[in-house]
Amino acid sequence: MSDKRTAEESLQDTTKKVHIEQPSNDSKPVHDHDHFAKGVTPIKKEFLVSTDKQVVYADEESSLDRLNGSEKPQAKKSKKKRGQNKDRDLKQTKEAVKLCPSLVDPETPKECRFGADACRFTHNIEEYLNSKPQDVQGVCPVFAAIGYCPNGLKCRWLSSHYKSGKLIKDEILCDKVSKVDYEVNHISQNAKTDLSRKKFQFDTADKMILFLDSKVQVHDKTKQELQKENANNYVEPPFKVSEKKKLNVKNAKIVSPLTTVGNLPYRRLMKTLGADITYSEMALSLPLIQGTNSEWALPKAHSSEYPGFGVQIATSKHWTGAKAAEAIAKLTPQVSEINLNCGCPIDLLYRQGQGSALMEQPPKLLRVLKGMNYCSGEIPVTFKLRIGTRDNHPLAENLVKRVCEEGDIGCVTLHGRTRQQRYTKEADWSYISKVGQVVRDYNHNQLDDKEQSDRDPIYFVGNGDCFTHEDWHKAVSDPNIDSVMVARGALIKPWIFEEINSEQYIDKSATERLALLEQYSKFALQHWGSDDYGVNTARRFMCEFMSFTHRYVPVGIMERLPPKLNQRPPTWKGRNELETLLGSPDYRDWIKITEMFLGPTTEGFSFTPKHRSNSYKS
Template sequence: MSGVKRTTEGEETSTKKQDLGYEKGYAAIKPEFIIATEPVSAVYNDDEAETGDRNKDDRDNNNSKGKKKKQRGQNKKRELRQVRETVRLCSTLLDPDNIRECKHGENCSNTHDVEEYLAAKGEDLEGVCPVYQAIGYCPAGLKCRWLGSHYDQETKKLVKDLAKIEQAAIDNHEVNKISVDARGLLQRKKYNHEKAESMIKWLDSQVNNDDNKEHLEKVKENQASYVEAPLKKAEKKKLNFKGAKIVSPLTTVGNLPYRRLMKTLGADVTYGEMALSLPLIQGYNSEWALPKAHSSEYPGFGVQIAGSKHWATTKVAELIANETSSVSELNLNCGCPIDLLYRQGQGSALMEQPSRLARILKGMNYCSGDIPVTVKMRTGTKDGKNIAIPLIKRLLNEGDIASITLHGRSRQQRYTKEADWNYIAEAAKVVKEFNENQEEDKEATDKQKVQFVGNGDVFTWEDWYKATETEGIDSVMVARGALIKPWIFEEVEAKQYLDKSASERLEIYKKYADFAIQHWGPDEYGVGLARRFMCEFISFTHRYIPVGILERLPPKMNERPPKWKGRNELETLLGSTDYKDWIKITEMFLGKAGDNFNFTPKHKSNSYN
C-alpha cells in the first residue's frame, strides 16, 4: 500500500488505514479495487457450516416427519421447500421402453397422457443432460429437463449408451444405500439387532445407579455370557491420516455433490453429514440419505453419527456394519454445539459425561464389525474450562477408538475467537505418548496406532503445514476453509497461493452443478434442489477474496472486506453478497430459475436489494 492519496489540487495527504477498511478484522484490499470506504456489515454465523440447521430437504428426506428444527441465523423462517410441477407424469411412463402398470389405475393423481405432459413441461434446457453424459442413461426419462439430448423424436424412445452404463456401474455410482427390505423392517420395528441386543444387556449391567438397581438384579447372574470379544483395533480396517487431506463433516453444504467435488480437488478423506441415531434406527429416508456416498469417496469415507444413549448408538453401529458396503470409519460426534442436541445429551454434551461416552464407544466398537470407531470433540463445553485432555486419556485407556479429532474451541466459544492450537498440540503429545508406550509394551496385542487430527481455522496452505508439522498431529480437518476456498488442497499440494481466475472458479461451479444434477436428478424438482444447494454453497464461496487484489498475505478467514470490485465483471459477480446474484450464477448451468423457485439466504445481510 502506498499510504498516500492525491487530492484534486495534486498535493499528497496521508491515508488513514481505517478509511480503506484496513484496521484489524478487515481484509487489506488494494485501493483500486475498493468501491466503498465503509466495510460491509456482513455477519457470518459459521455455526451453520459444521452444525447448522438440519432442514436437509433433499429428494430422500422430503417426506421426513417430526417437528421443524429451530434454525440459527437471522432469516429463521426461510422457506426451503421447492414447488413441484403443475402437471406431473406418472412414474410408470418415464421410460417408453419400460412402461409398467400403474397400481393406482384410474385413481392415479398424475397424468398418463405423455403428450399432455410434454406440452406442459416447457422447453428443454440447453446442452447435454449431466446424468446421461455421466452414466449413458437418464433414469428421469421423459421428465428430464435436458430430454432433447437423449430422446429420439422419430422413435419416441430414450437413447442409451450401453458401454457407458456398464462402466458407470463400476466406477461412477452411489453407495451405502440401505435396501428397501431392511428399511421396512426398521420402520416396523422388526429388524434383528442380534449382536447389538446382547451388547446392550452387558452395557446396561455396567450402569450402577439407583435407577438401574432392579435391572442389575435381573442380569447379575448371567452378565458374563452376553458378549463375545469384539474385533481388536488391529483387526479392523486400517486408518492412516498422516498427511491426509481431510474435509470435515459439514451440515447442509457438506452434501454428496460437494464431497464429490472436493475429491476431484485433492481431498483424501470425506465425511457424511451428521446423522442422528434414533431416526436411523426408525428407518427414516431423511437420515439414511446421509450415509450415502459416491463411489469415488471410498476408501476414505466416514459416517458421522450423534446420539446420547448407548442402546441407540450400538444398534446404529450394527446397522452401518450390516447395511453399508463402503464405510472406512464410524465417527461419533462429541463436538456439536447447537442447543437442541446439547439439551438432549448429544454432541458436545457427551464430554461432560465420560462414563456414558465410554459405554457408547464400547458398544459401537463391538458392533461395528471391521469398521473402526473414531471420535470428534471440542476442547470443552465452557470457555476457559478445557476438559478434552483428561477425557482423551480415559478414552485411550478404554481402547475403543482408532482416531481422535480435536476442534480447538469450546462449545460456548463457538466461532467468536480463534482456535486454540496450543491446546491441540498438548493433546497431540498425550496421544503420541500413548502410542509410544503401546509400542514398547511387549504384552500388548492391539498395537494399531491411534490417529490424532487437529481442527480449526485452517484457511491457507501455511496454516495446514504449520499444524501438520506439530509433533503428534497426523493431519488437519478442514471445514470453513474448504467451503470458502474449495481448491485449498491444491494450494497445500503446490505450497503456494493460487490466484484462481474467475473462469477457473466458474468451472468449479460447473462441476458442482453437474454432480448435483446427477445426485438429485435432472427433472424439475431435482433441478430446483440442485439450485437451492448450489446457492447454499455460494453463500460460502462468495466470501473468497482473490489473492491478486489483496495488499498482503496470508488472508484471514474471519476478516471482513470493504465493498470491492473484481478485476473483471465475472469476478465481481462471484464475490457478490446479494443472494439474487447467486441465483444468476446457478442459471449459467441450471437454466433460468422459474417463478416458483424459492431461496432465502440464512442471513439478512445477504438479502439487500
C-alpha cells in the same frame, strides 16, 4: 452487479495461474487506511468500493436446517441483528402435472402398482409433455456424463436425448462410466421398513446393550442383581481394533463433516480436488434406527469417496449408538469409519445430551463408544470433540486420555474451540497440540505392551481455522498432530488441498472458479436428478455452497498475505466482471450463476438463505 450475459462474456477471461510472492515479514502495507484494522481483509486500494455495508457471516449453526428450532444460547442480541432465518421453508412447489414414475421411459414402461385410473400421477404422456415448461437449452449434463438420463421424459433437457418419441442411450459411454461412477450405501426400502417396524435384527447390539446397561449406576437391589448377571454374560467383541479396517490418516487431506453443505456432490468435487478423507453430514442415531428416509440419505457416498469415507453420527445413549453402528455396518458397508460427534454446539442437541454435551459425561461417552465399537463390525470408530463446553474449563485433555485407555477408538479429532465460543476467537492450536501429546504418549506406551504392540496407533487430528497451506503445514509439522481437518477453508476455497500440495497460494482465475461451480452443478444433477425436483434441489444447494464460495477474496487483490478466516472484507470489486460476480454477497447473483448451468429458475422456485434480507421467490 453484472447481468448474466456479461458474466458469460467474462468467461473469456484469462485462465493463467499467478503465484503470489509472499511479502517478507517486515514489508509495510502500501497505505494505511481503516480497512487494515484488525479483523479486516487487507484489500488493495484500487479494488475497494466505498460503501457503508457491513459483511456478516453466519457459520455453522444456521446451516443445521434439519435441526431447526435450535437457538444460540447467549447471542440474543447479535441474532436479532443478523436476522438469521431459523425457520426456513425448504419445500419447493411441485410440477403442475406430474408424470407417473413408471413412465419415465415410454419404450419400457414399468408396472404401476396403483393402475392408470387410481394413480395420483398422470399416465397421459402427451398431457404431461404439453404441461412441461420449455426445455433448458443445451445437452443434458447427466446424459453427457453417463450416456443416458435416468429421469427420461421428466428431464429438463429432454430434447437433447429424446428423438422420434424415443430416449437415446449411448451404450459405450454407459458401460464405461458405470464401472467408476456410481453411488454406494443405498439401502433397500425393505430394510427401511424392517427398521421402522422394529423387525430389523440387531443381534450384536441387543447383547451389548444388556452389558452396557449393567454399567449404569442403579440403586434398586433387583436391578443390581440383573446387572451382575448381564455383565457376566458379556462376550468378547467380535472385532478388536487391530482387526478392523485400517485408517489412513497420517498427513491425509481431510474435509470436515458439514451439515447441509457437505452433501455428496460437494464431497465428490472435493475428491477431484485432492481430498483423501470425507465425511457424511451428521446423521442422528434415533431416526437411523427408525429407518427414516432422509437420515439414510446421509451415509450415501460417491464411489470415489470409498475407501476414506466416514459416516458421522450423533447420539446421547449407548443403545441408540450401538444400534446405529450395527445398522450402518450391515446395511452400508462401504464406510471406512463411524465418527461420533461430541462437538456439535447447537442447543437442541446439547439439551438432549448429544453432540458436545457428551463431553460433560465421560462414563456415558465411554459406554457409547464401547457400544458402537462392539457393534460396528470391521468398521473402526472415531470421535470428534471440542476443547470443552465452557470457556476456561477445558475438558478434552482428560477425556481423550480416558478414551484412549478405555474407548477402543481409531482416531480423535479435536476442534480447538469450546461450545460457548462458537466461532468467536481463533482456534487454540497450542491446546490442540497438548491433547495430541496425550495421544502420542498413549501410543508410545502401547509399544511397550506386548499384547497391544500389533495394533495401529490412535491417530490425532487437529481442526480449526485452517485456510492456507501455511496453516496446514505448520500444524502437521507438530509431532503430536497427524493431520488437519478442514471445514470452512474447503468451502470458501475448494482448491485448498491443491495449494497444500504445491505449498503455494494459487490465484485461481474467475473462469477457473466458475468451472468448479459448473462441475458442482453437474455432480448435483447426477445426484438429485435432472427433472424439476432435481434441478430445484441442485440450485438450492448450489446457492448454499455459494454462500461460502463468495467469501473468497482473490489473493491477487489482497494487499498482504496470509488471508484469515476470521477477517471480514470491506466491499471490493474483482479484476473483471466475473470475479466481482463470484464475490457478490447478494443471493440474486448466486441465482444468476446457477442459471448459467441449471437453466432459468422455474415458477415456484424459492431460496431462503441464512439471512432474511436475502430471501428469494420467483
